[in-house]
Amino acid sequence: MALDSRTTDEGRNLEILIEARHLHKSFDGTEVLHDFNLRVMEGEIYGLVGPDGAGKTTTMRLLCGALKATSGEVHIGGNRMAKAPEQGRALIGYLPQRFSLYEELSVMENLRFFAEVRGLSNQTWHPRTIEILDFVGLGEFTTRRAGKLSGGMRQKLGLAAALVHQPRILLLDEPTTGVDPVTRQDFWQLIIRLSVEDKVAVLVTTPYMDEASRCTRLGFLRAGHLLVEGSPKELKDPLKGRILLLKGTPLPMLRDLAKENQYVQDALMFGDRIHLRIQRGKQRKVRSQLRKQICRAGGQLMELKPIPPLMEDVFIAFVQPEVERSDSLSKGNSA
Amino acid sequence: MNTVIETKDLTKRFGDFTAVHKVSFTVERGEVVGYLGPNGSGKTTTIRMLIGLLLPSEGSAQVLGYDAIQQSEEIRTRIGYMSQKFALYRELTIEENLSFYAGVYGVHDRSRIQEVLDLLGITLLAKERVRDLSTGWRQRVALAAAIVHEPQLLFLDEPTSGVDPTARRAFWDLIYTLVEAGVTAFVTTHYMDEAEYCNRVGIMRSGELLAMDTPPNLSKRFLMGRVFEVTAQPILEALQALGECRGVLRVRLLGDHLSALTSYDMKTRDLKKALRNQGFPRVQVQPSDPSLEDVFLALGREE
Numbered sequence: 319m320a321l322d323s324r325t326t327d328e329g330r331n332l333e334i335l336i337e338a339r340h341l342h343k344s345f346d347g348t349e350v351l352h353d354f355n356l357r358v359m360e361g362e363i364y365g366l367v368g369p370d371g372a373g374k375t376t377t378m379r380l381l382c383g384a385l386k387a388t389s390g391e392v393h394i395g396g397n398r399m400a401k402a403p404e405q406g407r408a409l410i411g412y413l414p415q416r417f418s419l420y421e422e423l424s425v426m427e428n429l430r431f432f433a434e435v436r437g438l439s440n441q442t443w444h445p446r447t448i449e450i451l452d453f454v455g456l457g458e459f460t461t462r463r464a465g466k467l468s469g470g471m472r473q474k475l476g477l478a479a480a481l482v483h484q485p486r487i488l489l490l491d492e493p494t495t496g497v498d499p500v501t502r503q504d505f506w507q508l509i510i511r512l513s514v515e516d517k518v519a520v521l522v523t524t525p526y527m528d529e530a531s532r533c534t535r536l537g538f539l540r541a542g543h544l545l546v547e548g549s550p551k552e553l554k555d556p557l558k559g560r561i562l563l564l565k566g567t568p569l570p571m572l573r574d575l576a577k578e579n580q581y582v583q584d585a586l587m588f589g590d591r592i593h594l595r596i597q598r599g600k601q602r603k604v605r606s607q608l609r610k611q612i613c614r615a616g617g618q619l620m621e622l623k624p625i626p627p628l629m630e631d632v633f634i635a636f637v638q639p640e641v642e643r644s645d646s647l648s649k650g651n652s653a
Numbered sequence: 654m655n656t657v658i659e660t661k662d663l664t665k666r667f668g669d670f671t672a673v674h675k676v677s678f679t680v681e682r683g684e685v686v687g688y689l690g691p692n693g694s695g696k697t698t699t700i701r702m703l704i705g706l707l708l709p710s711e712g713s714a715q716v717l718g719y720d721a722i723q724q725s726e727e728i729r730t731r732i733g734y735m736s737q738k739f740a741l742y743r744e745l746t747i748e749e750n751l752s753f754y755a756g757v758y759g760v761h762d763r764s765r766i767q768e769v770l771d772l773l774g775i776t777l778l779a780k781e782r783v784r785d786l787s788t789g790w791r792q793r794v795a796l797a798a799a800i801v802h803e804p805q806l807l808f809l810d811e812p813t814s815g816v817d818p819t820a821r822r823a824f825w826d827l828i829y830t831l832v833e834a835g836v837t838a839f840v841t842t843h844y845m846d847e848a849e850y851c852n853r854v855g856i857m858r859s860g861e862l863l864a865m866d867t868p869p870n871l872s873k874r875f876l877m878g879r880v881f882e883v884t885a886q887p888i889l890e891a892l893q894a895l896g897e898c899r900g901v902l903r904v905r906l907l908g909d910h911l912s913a914l915t916s917y918d919m920k921t922r923d924l925k926k927a928l929r930n931q932g933f934p935r936v937q938v939q940p941s942d943p944s945l946e947d948v949f950l951a952l953g954r955e956e
Contacts, residue, residue, distance in 0.1 A: 528845065
């Protein structure tokens with residue numbers, strides 16, 4: 319098997335497990351994915367972040383061979399999916415957004431079913447399912463009927479089913495949407511362990527910005543276009559020192575004053591505070607100017623300090639110009 | 654009248670399933686109150702009882718001074734409700750949708766429609782059919798439809814799920830514009846970072862309201878400690894070591910770094926020193942603000 323590989327900073331060869339080259343997909347003439355390129359190495363957790371309808375699920379389905387691309391190529395563990403889909407699929411564990419299980423069967427019986435589908439022999443499925451159920455934290459619930467599981471436990475069983483054949487690649491389609499925060503936390507600990515300990519390549523889609531920060535690399539997908547990608551650090555670095563927290567009263571006045579400042583690019587209200595995005599290198603200027611302006615206007619300033627940028631700030635800073643353009647376009651059309 | 658919502662032991666049972674259990678809270682005029690919880694925790698059921706679409710099994714609710722059981726008609730003409738599934742006519746234009754809702758609420762002044770279109774920045778799109786709009790724009794139209802009769806109180810049920818962050822921020826800007834004009838907003842969400850936009854946040858779990866307070870007060874009440882960000886390699890070994898440090902109550906992995914909840918008296922340099930002594934010479938430790946997620950985790954497990 320000829321494997322694609324790339325050398326890392328440490329000089330070690332990391333295997334590329336997921337690769338998409340110039341992937342396009344259209345449904346009835348409507349393009350839903352445009353020139354999509356992706357490389358995910360062993361041990362990486364790649365987050366594909368985007369709103370509903372951005373093309374996240376379509377991408378997942380193209381990668382696992384459930385959908386055929388209009389053009390472009392997918393390679394899974396070096397196997398070209400158009401030529402050797404079986405070899406590729408054998409390496410993939412896929413947890414779709416709506417995971418179906420047999421409500422009438424127990425946890426263990428469900429998992430046995432998935433093990434058999436994946437071709438595990440009679441000798442291997444049992445120890446493997448025990449191991450995997452312990453791993454996801456369902457070890458005590460092997461006899462419970464799947465229909466009686468909570469939402470969080472169902473998600474964990476879904477993950478167990480995706481892992482039963484020890485895949486090197488894990489595709490997770492919005493695995494934590496709508497589940498409670500504790501389960502979400504558990505789920506991420508499992509994913510991170512798989513990537514660190516077993517070098518599994520994980521591709522996960524999510525609409526949550528805070529979740530994106532947990533990935534080793536991430537890309538923002540919007541309307542079928544991959545807009546930017548990088549590690550959380552690479553993406554946040556350009557905004558370092560440029561997000562300020564502003565607290566005081568009255569809040570709306572403080573916001574209006576901030577918006578008038580020439581170095582302030584964005585001022586966003588939260589419940590009891592405002593976040594400002596300012597031009598690079600203007601922190602000292604903005605702070606002293608605002609302090610004076612607020613005082614002069616009779617407001618009270620309680621706090622004005624830099625805070626670490628959030629992934630959401632990154633998205634907005636990168637994507638804003640695009641939005642404005644598309645807004646004026648659609649407005650132009652309708653006028 | 655400054656209290657716009659008051660519930661006492663509000664309860665809803667469907668057969669032997671209790672969707673909402675003895676929920677009591679108040680909302681004051683001009684507040685933005687978040688109602689946070691996972692799917693199925695009883696958020697929508699609560700709203701449906703407040704606006705008179707569902708009869709409570711027990712307990713009471715007053716909305717804008719009216720009884721939610723006896724006077725739901727009075728309530729419904731004075732509140733705006735934006736449901737998860739935007740109730741818009743896809744084949745109609747934005748303007749036609751707004752005219753329809755204006756008619757339903759008995760708003761005959763045509764200038765109000767124009768006012769709402771301007772306020773939400775959709776005037777130039779007024780002749781577009783709703784089916785041709787993106788989710789973000791549809792969400793704005795749904796908000797427009799919910800405020801066409803100038804309600805004093807807005808119920809927003811997961812208004813921004815599935816839209817992208819830019820649209821979400823623009824949406825919250827609008828909400829704050831309305832709040833500055835005297836409107837009160839009650840917003841359900843399962844995004845923890847979205848709850849940060851609210852003055853106060855109620856935390857729902859399995860039908861029970863665990864707490865409702867400002868985010869800083871929630872942290873104070875439930876967190877019982879400080880939060881630190883820790884960066885060290887190799888990360889799994891560091892996770893283990895961090896968990897064994899004195900004064901560390903809970904640790905978690907956050908992708909490329911770790912987060913630790915510690916006792917109140919923990920100092921950055923002490924934690925750093927402890928990890929250095931355990932064989933992580935290049936460890937970085939930074940105190941960080943607790944997030945609502947930290948609070949949620951402190952509240953413990955559902956199952």
